[in-house]
Amino acid sequence: MAEKMELRDIEVWDGNMAASQAMRQVxxxxxxxxxxxxxxxxxxxxxxxxxxxxVDGEFVMVESEHAAxxxxxxxxxxxxxxxxxxxxxxxxxxxxxxxxxSGMRLPVILNVVNRALAAPLNVNGDHSDMYxxxxxxxxxxxxxxxxxxxxxxxxxxxxxxxxEVRLPAMVHQDGFLTSHTAQGVHTLDDDTAYSFVGDFKPMxxxxxxxxxxxxxxxxxxxxxxxxxxxxxxxxxxxxxxxxQAAFDAFEKLTGRKYNIVETxxxxxxxxxxxxxxxxxxxxxxxxNELREEGKKVGxxxxxxxxxxxxxxxxxxLKGIKAIGAxxxxxxxxxxxxxxxxxxxxxxxxxEKKVLTNYVYGLGGRDLLKSQLREIYAELLAxxxxxxPTTPLQQLxxxxxxxxxFH
Amino acid sequence: MIDNGWDEFEIGxxxxxxxxxxxxxxxxxxxxxxxxxxxxxxxxxxDWRIEKPVFNKDYCIDCQFCWIYCPDISxxxxxxxxxxxxxxxxxxxxxxxxxxxxxxxxxxMFEEKMDEDEALAGWPEKxxxxx
Amino acid sequence: xxxxxxxxxxxxxxxxxxxGLADVVSTTGKHVQAFAxxxxxxxxxxxxxxxxxxxxxxxxxxxxxxxxxxxxxxxALVYTTDVTINDKPExxxxxxxxxxxxxxxxxxxxxxxxxxxxxxxxxxxQETIGRAIPNTPMLGAFMKVSGMYDIEFFKESMKRIxxxxxxxxxxxxxxxxxxxYDEVK
Numbered sequence: 257m258a259e260k261m262e263l264r265d266i267e268v269w270d271g272n273m274a275a276s277q278a279m280r281q282v283x284x285x286x287x288x289x290x291x292x293x294x295x296x297x298x299x300x301x302x303x304x305x306x307x308x309x310x311v312d313g314e315f316v317m318v319e320s321e322h323a324a325x326x327x328x329x330x331x332x333x334x335x336x337x338x339x340x341x342x343x344x345x346x347x348x349x350x351x352x353x354x355x356x357x358s359g360m361r362l363p364v365i366l367n368v369v370n371r372a373l374a375a376p377l378n379v380n381g382d383h384s385d386m387y388x389x390x391x392x393x394x395x396x397x398x399x400x401x402x403x404x405x406x407x408x409x410x411x412x413x414x415x416x417x418x419x420e421v422r423l424p425a426m427v428h429q430d431g432f433l434t435s436h437t438a439q440g441v442h443t444l445d446d447d448t449a450y451s452f453v454g455d456f457k458p459m460x461x462x463x464x465x466x467x468x469x470x471x472x473x474x475x476x477x478x479x480x481x482x483x484x485x486x487x488x489x490x491x492x493x494x495x496x497x498x499x500q501a502a503f504d505a506f507e508k509l510t511g512r513k514y515n516i517v518e519t520x521x522x523x524x525x526x527x528x529x530x531x532x533x534x535x536x537x538x539x540x541x542x543x544n545e546l547r548e549e550g551k552k553v554g555x556x557x558x559x560x561x562x563x564x565x566x567x568x569x570x571x572x573l574k575g576i577k578a579i580g581a582x583x584x585x586x587x588x589x590x591x592x593x594x595x596x597x598x599x600x601x602x603x604x605x606x607e608k609k610v611l612t613n614y615v616y617g618l619g620g621r622d623l624l625k626s627q628l629r630e631i632y633a634e635l636l637a638x639x640x641x642x643x644p645t646t647p648l649q650q651l652x653x654x655x656x657x658x659x660x661f662h
Numbered sequence: 663m664i665d666n667g668w669d670e671f672e673i674g675x676x677x678x679x680x681x682x683x684x685x686x687x688x689x690x691x692x693x694x695x696x697x698x699x700x701x702x703x704x705x706x707x708x709d710w711r712i713e714k715p716v717f718n719k720d721y722c723i724d725c726q727f728c729w730i731y732c733p734d735i736s737x738x739x740x741x742x743x744x745x746x747x748x749x750x751x752x753x754x755x756x757x758x759x760x761x762x763x764x765x766x767x768x769x770x771m772f773e774e775k776m777d778e779d780e781a782l783a784g785w786p787e788k789x790x791x792x793x
Numbered sequence: 794x795x796x797x798x799x800x801x802x803x804x805x806x807x808x809x810x811x812x813g814l815a816d817v818v819s820t821t822g823k824h825v826q827a828f829a830x831x832x833x834x835x836x837x838x839x840x841x842x843x844x845x846x847x848x849x850x851x852x853x854x855x856x857x858x859x860x861x862x863x864x865x866x867x868x869a870l871v872y873t874t875d876v877t878i879n880d881k882p883e884x885x886x887x888x889x890x891x892x893x894x895x896x897x898x899x900x901x902x903x904x905x906x907x908x909x910x911x912x913x914x915x916x917x918x919q920e921t922i923g924r925a926i927p928n929t930p931m932l933g934a935f936m937k938v939s940g941m942y943d944i945e946f947f948k949e950s951m952k953r954i955x956x957x958x959x960x961x962x963x964x965x966x967x968x969x970x971x972x973x974y975d976e977v978k
Contacts, residue, residue, distance in 0.1 A: 268816040268825060361674035379831075422673055433854050437828035438812045440819045460676050466683040473675050478665070483675060485668040534854035541852040622856040 271434035276301035278409035281449035285336030288327030295369035321346035325353035335461025344371035358393030363416035380620020381431030521554035527635035577639035711754030728758035810928030933970030
């Protein structure tokens with residue numbers, strides 16, 4: 257029986273420690289992991305909890321991230337609660353197996369500490385790896401601070417393992433900006449945290465010897481499409497009600513309220529930025545300051561990236577005239593993901609909205625409050641003019657001549 | 663296999679071997695197992711064969727070589743005694759004939775359409791090997 | 794909002810110091826943030842760590858900062874890096890050096906006209922802890938200069954944070970904090 261850990265009501269934890277503590281509290285059966293900066297401390301802390309008797313489970317050290325996720329898939333198919341963590345190049349190496357996990361409907365939890373993708377090699381945070389996972393059939397939650405990284409792990413386990421859902425989930429946090437930034441985290445005691453997620457309830461597990469199953473079957477044109485259609489259907493229809501229910505239960509338990517789409521100062525706003533990660537909070541601070549100057553600006557934070565919150569965003573964007581989509585990943589030959597998704601979201605609506613795209617913060621480049629003020633000034637001008645007053649896509653915070661497109 | 667629609671099967675790239683719960687499946691004979699319709703045991707590949715193996719029990723020494731080597735588990739053996747061939751799953755590869763050590767062989771390949779009694783009636787004699 | 798920037802070498806404990814300070818401050822009901830610029834993260838390489846303290850929830854995740862306090866825990870960094878970058882007129886400096894404040898300012902003219910305090914955290918750490926880990930003495934000096942907390946409360950809090958270390962090392966750290974508190978000028 258695992259030992260309990262006494263926690264203070266508020267612990268000063270960085271995002272990595274917050275994620276490891278949540279993983280400890282839900283008592284995972286198998287963690288198969290391979291270290292990579294900046295997510296290494298998640299599994300390092302977890303390994304030390306396990307070695308010190310705080311977890312009854314297995315820690316499997318493997319030779320690569322591909323093997324780490326493969327181990328997780330095997331353990332999950334066998335019928336255990338399973339999780340791991342990775343970043344960047346490790347995530348990229350995992351991609352092939354990510355599709356296996358979701359297609360096999362295995363509720364693996366993956367903490368992704370977002371980091372840039374080489375080349376050039378860079379250990380700092382941007383959203384390239386997060387974007388790489390967006391078609392893989394996983395649920396993707398996004399944390400803006402260490403508290404979120406802690407809380408969203410419980411939500412992720414509860415939603416993913418639900419037999420109505422049975423899909424793997426990623427909990428994203430910004431490399432260094434969240435993962436290595438210590439902030440106050442309101443904790444749950446071990447028993448409360450565990451009961452929020454509950455005992456793992458196996459489904460079609462290979463270790464149920466009375467009901468033998470074959471996992472990972474091959475299908476060709478006769479069956480493949482039906483399986484993918486079922487998975488897509490469940491992502492589109494079954495996941496949000498369960499996430500909302502988990503958010504509601506979590507608010508009841510802790511008083512901390514999460515929303516599928518987070519809105520700040522948006523009620524009468526003319527212009528908003530839509531962004532993810534720590535940028536959301538910095539933008540909220542800037543929007544608060546601008547509100548004091550009488551400027552009607554707000555922030556929309558994407559809390560759940562997949563499934564894409566189409567209805568929630570349509571609702572959140574009602575009445576808003578100008579939208580700035582802030583992408584922290586190089587689009588490499590098109591608009592940023594948020595721009596494209598938002599364009600697809602608003603294009604059939606009745607309201608005319610001006611949508612522009614900002615690419616920022618690649619490889620850990622600082623997002624400055626002064627830059628956000630300039631963005632808001634441009635968006636307000638767009639709202640006033642009813643059409644773009646700037647190029648549709650601009651790269652901000654990059655040295656050299658101004659770089660923009662369309 | 664029934665061509666169900668996308669909403670008519672259990673989720674996951676997963677198939678059940680049996681209908682309902684099974685106990686001691688390892689000691690249950692194939693014909694007694696509650697194979698599900700998804701199990702390949704219920705799918706016949708008999709029409710893949712051009713030639714079929716015929717078993718002649720008069721010469722068999724129950725060495726079990728054919729049972730071990732058959733790639734499709736189509737040699738029926740009970741209590742280590744050769745019983746016959748599972749013609750629903752045999753693809754006619756002739757490996758059983760190749761590995762049969764008796765003289766004459768206890769398994770030989772015949773045309774698919776050949777009657778079994780006719781095949782047994784024309785079974786070759788013991789071959790005298792030159793020393 | 795109180796903002797602090799640490800100048801250190803990787804391995805001297807600036808991150809631990811910043812997190813320890815954040816931990817102590819958090820117990821008094823304030824909101825905290827502690828983070829660092831790791832850069833190449835080689836032991837000995839110059840690096841910076843940061844603290845933010847506020848009564849409100851801290852939303853700002855900028856790495857950019859106009860610090861209220863600058864801590865320099867390695868004496869050579871005053872010359873090899875610009876410790877005054879992005880400062881403001883009221884920024885307070887606490888700098889590790891074997892020199893007097895006057896000698897230090899004379900040797901680094903950038904510090905002229907600034908509010909500079911000095912303390913030899915390296916020497917204190919070597920004489921108490923036995924290793925040149927100048928992070929905890931810097932916090933002792935900070936308690937004196939800022940008057941943030943009573944030194945006894947601060948030491949008790951640090952004892953809890955350092956509890957994983959052997960008792961002898963914890964005691965040596967307490968001594969180091971007290972000496973820096975007494976010796977900072």
